[in-house]
Structure formats: structure tokens, C-alpha cells
């Protein structure tokens with residue numbers, strides 16, 4: 001079986017800022033604000049995007065014995081879900097800004 005890289009959080013140094021959750025394009029990080037976070041290795045393709053975002057440098061990668069194909073479908077699904085969520089939030093925010101601008105200029 002091949003080795004593949006996954007991210008791992010050192011929970012003793014995690015401050016629960018949740019920056020990594022926003023940064024992860026594959027929705028592979030679990031955690032609530034102010035509590036230590038964890039990475040679901042079955043959903044992490046090891047892209048390393050979260051590593052430089054962490055303010056306490058507590059994310060690193062480790063190699064695990066697992067075939068990349070085992071997680072392929074889940075990773076694709078999570079990526080599409082995150083993109084859809086981001087787009088929905090952006091749409092909602094644009095709508096709210098436009099509504100506020102309209103109210104301001106109509107006064």
C-alpha cells in the first residue's frame with residue numbers, strides 16, 4: 001500500500017481560532033471556535049494550504065498508509081460542497097450590502 005501525506009494538528013498548541021477551517025478547501029477540519037481542532041484524515045488530501053495560515057504553527061503533515069483512491073470521491077464531494085457554501089455566503093452578503101446601500105441612498 002502507498003503512503004500519502006495528511007495534515008495533523010498538535011492539539012496542545014491549537015488556540016481554536018478556526019482560521020484553518022476557513023482555509024481548508026476540502027472541509028477536512030473539525031472544531032469549534034476556542035476549542036482545539038482536528039483533521040479528518042479520511043477527507044484530507046494533504047494540500048498543505050492550512051499550514052501557513054495557522055498562527056501558532058501547530059499543523060504539520062505526516063505520512064499514513066492509505067491509497068489516495070480510497071478518499072477520492074469524498075474529497076471531490078467535500079470540495080464541491082465547500083465551493084457551493086462559499087458562493088451562497090457571497091451571494092447573501094452581496095444582497096445584504098446592496099439592500100443597505102439602497103436604504104442609505106433613499107434616506
Ligand code: SF4
Pocket residue numbers: 006007023024025026027028029039043044045046047048049050051
Ligand atoms: S492539508 Fe489541505 S485538505 Fe488537509 S486539512 Fe490542510 S487545507 Fe485541508
Ligand code: SF4
Pocket residue numbers: 009013014015016017018019020021031036037053054055056057058059
Ligand atoms: S489555525 Fe491553528 S490554532 Fe487556529 S484552529 Fe487551526 S490549528 Fe488551531
